[in-house]
Amino acid sequence: MQNQQQAVIIAPGRANGGNGTMFKLPKILRPKNRPADGDLREKEKLESWMRVFQCGVYQHRFTSDEKLAEFIRDCEYSCVGQSHSYNGIQIVPDLNAVMMGKSTLDICTYDKATQTVTCGPSTTIEQLKRELLEHDRKMFNSGNYMAQTVVGALVTGTHGYGKRATMADAITQLTFLDGAGREVTLKRGDPDFGYAAISFGTIAPIISVTLETAPLEEYQSDAWITRLSKKKGREKGSVATSWAVVPYSNPDDPLIMLHTLRPASENKNAKKHVPKFFSAAGLTMFFIERYWAIDRAFPKMRRSLQRLADRIDIRSHRRTITDKRDLDYLYDPEPLLKSQRSPDFLTGLFSTTHTAYNLAFHVPLDRAEEVIKFILLEVESWRTLGFYLKSLIGVRELSDASSLPFAANFGGAVAAIDLFADIRDYAWLERIQREVLSYFENVRPHWGKSAIVGEFADSLGEDTHMAHLRALHQHHFPSGNLKPNERVRRLFDLGQPMATASISKATYDDG
Ligand SMILES: Cc1cc2nc3c(=O)[nH]c(=O)nc-3n(C[C@H](O)[C@H](O)[C@H](O)COP(=O)(O)OP(=O)(O)OC[C@H]3O[C@@H](n4cnc5c(N)ncnc54)[C@H](O)[C@@H]3O)c2cc1C
Missing domain, CATH: 3.30.70.2520 (Alpha-Beta Plaits)
Known part of the structure; x- marks a missing residue:
């Protein structure tokens, strides 16, 4: 695996009781995050919705789960849906971006017996809603924009309003690939399930979700x-x-x-x-x-x-x-x-x-x-x-x-x-x-x-829920090849800032 070497940080992160002491890095290391097969693609711009956050990344699109698994086994990466989040949570500079919204993993199948629908990481909310309509079914709830990927929307806690407003409440089962490219399936009721369901890029890529549906209603x-x-x-x-x-x-x-x-x-x-x-x-x-x-x-x-x-x-x-x-x-x-x-x-x-x-x-x-x-x-x-x-x-x-x-x-x-x-x-x-x-x-x-x-740590449960998600992330991605967004890494203490982050460059110390 081509790993980006970790820079040493002397100051502990927030969850270690850190108090904002300046980071000190022994040296800046170039990220070795391109695929191992000699793929020399150029960086392309990735922008958040309304372009407040943007950066250059190596974009990768996939046509099968197998190719995706092979890729993440060998590379460092982050995951992007349609890049419609406003706050840039999908943006990780200078890295391989697994572009789910631009891939063709868009299965969407309704199961009459269980009245559930299963979709892939490229499926959009509009595709899902149209498929359900064919069966006189609908989603329990949804946000007000339908171009997003279903998975991208679910994992940021996208919601509508009223009862069962959080879309991810409808998930009954999900499957993701761990850092070694192996499939891991979690079902509602598993202790880790709820943490993966809304995990904003810390458990990724999620390659399939199964959702409950509701009858049509006026x-x-x-x-x-x-x-x-x-x-x-x-x-x-x-x-x-x-x-x-x-x-x-x-x-x-x-x-x-x-x-x-x-x-x-x-x-x-x-x-x-x-x-x-x-x-x-x-x-x-x-x-x-x-x-x-x-x-x-x-x-x-x-x-x-x-x-x-x-x-x-x-x-x-x-x-x-x-x-x-x-x-x-x-x-x-x-x-x-x-x-x-x-x-x-x-x-x-x-x-x-x-x-x-x-x-x-x-x-x-x-x-x-x-x-x-x-x-x-x-x-x-x-x-x-x-x-x-x-x-x-x-x-x-x-x-x-x-x-x-x-x-x-x-x-x-x-x-x-x-x-x-x-x-x-x-x-x-x-x-x-x-x-x-x-x-x-x-x-x-x-x-x-x-x-x-x-x-936000107080309302999220720093020692309980945040610690659980951190442990889950570290368990499934022990080599650190999945790189969530820097703000998320900081909040959840998921390791040192990436060497390409401005904070690493600014605190460069060759002493
Ligand atoms: C016009 C507009 C209207 C909106 N309306 C609402 C609304 O009504 N209600 C509401 O709550 N929100 C709303 N949102 C917010 C939006 O639903 C979320 O930001 C959503 O996450 C965007 O989905 P996306 O596919 O673009 O994901 P991205 O923005 O690309 O990614 C979001 C997160 O999902 C992760 N991710 C993406 N795909 C995967 C995957 N396959 N596996 C694991 N992680 C993955 C990324 O790493 C990132 O952390 C709106 C946004 C816009 C731009």
């Missing part, structure tokens, strides 16, 4: 523009609740867009109560509903427009009965996919998906309203510094507990708080994360969207 989807104080009354009977907060509205009682889902009942039909178009409220609502476009065109008007909407105090209610064959009913209750309806080019150009950085974290559900008010007050005071949040603040309620130790809702219901900013302002969102982490307890990360920092 929902009554209600969307209100209302006040936070009215939320409790409106959400009675809801099985899945999400809300979006207008960030520069009144922090004492913010203006929100509330969305609830209930199983559809026969006596409830679609309806719409909106203010008359040629009224102040009607015009403001017209603007609010197209806010994403206005926001893009006139960023300086963000706050004043929102204050106006706040003063006019618009109310509206729209009820839709979702089509049970609609793949994205959780996020867009109208039939068909949002991308299939006009004006698609506008959505592509202006929507936050394509123009904003998104940072998210999770707070206990019963503290969500306080956290939101805290954020509103903080960002209001940052106006003089020239920072404005973009779009709305998303709050999705994960209403029950997951048994997976690194799930957002392990231990209880949480609210997923999604913050958006112009890409150049992404670090302001990290500042909000830090403020929330320092004043609220049990704040948990989103593995694909949070800034991965040591402060």
Whole structure:
């Protein structure tokens, strides 16, 4: 095996009781991480979603599990899905990148007897949903973007909202290749299973997952523009609740867009109560509903427009009965996919998906309203510094507990708080994360969207769950040929920084 030699670090890592003492390395070693077969490919750029994190890597695509096993036996590597994580958790510089999203390991087979579906590491969520539709089945829950790999989404704890919101809760069995290229299968109930299910690149490559599925169902989807104080009354009977907060509205009682889902009942039909178009409220609502476009065109008007909407105090209610064959009913209750309806080019150009950085974290559900008010007050005071949040603040309620130790809702219901900013302002969102982490307890990360920092160790269980995942990683990858992202290595104390990391180069010491 061509191993990158480990540089010696004198200071212990965090989990060893380290206190940030400077690293000292005897010498910088060139990574010997190309495949042994004389493959002299050039480095290619790998970028996170919105390109805040990027680096050069040796990209490798695979057509069979056997070739993949052979490769990882001989090389150092990290694993990449579609590279849609915002926080760069999929980025490991100067290394072999096993490009699962660009490989052809995309099996997707439904088993009628067990009502489960098994898919490979290249299978996308859209492929999986379409396959299930053929059998009149659906996923229990999902995030709001379908181009990601199923495995990539599962292992970062991707979630929707409502019950069983964490997608990985549906996994019944998974198979990964260990550092020697051998298949290891874990089933629900095995002590290590939950750790591998949400393992963000520390147990990789996962080459197959089997998921439970649910029957198709119609929902009554209600969307209100209302006040936070009215939320409790409106959400009675809801099985899945999400809300979006207008960030520069009144922090004492913010203006929100509330969305609830209930199983559809026969006596409830679609309806719409909106203010008359040629009224102040009607015009403001017209603007609010197209806010994403206005926001893009006139960023300086963000706050004043929102204050106006706040003063006019618009109310509206729209009820839709979702089509049970609609793949994205959780996020867009109208039939068909949002991308299939006009004006698609506008959505592509202006929507936050394509123009904003998104940072998210999770707070206990019963503290969500306080956290939101805290954020509103903080960002209001940052106006003089020239920072404005973009779009709305998303709050999705994960209403029950997951048994997976690194799930957002392990231990209880949480609210997923999604913050958006112009890409150049992404670090302001990290500042909000830090403020929330320092004043609220049990704040948990989103593995694909949070800034991965040591402060999360308290809520993750440093001596219990984190130690378990570290031991599992070391057990299956004893030679260290799997290289997770540097922030993850640091948080979980998975060994010294790679010699190619800036910290290693900066602390070079040939003495
Ligand atoms: C537009 C958009 C919308 C989103 N919406 C939501 C949402 O609604 N809810 C939500 O919770 N999140 C959401 N996310 C976050 C997203 O679901 C995660 O970041 C997801 O991990 C991206 O999947 P990917 O295939 O691109 O994986 P990548 O970003 O490429 O990788 C993520 C992690 O998975 C690991 N990995 C990938 N493949 C494998 C494998 N085969 N075996 C082992 N490890 C592997 C990588 O090493 C890395 O650690 C959204 C992201 C975007 C860009």
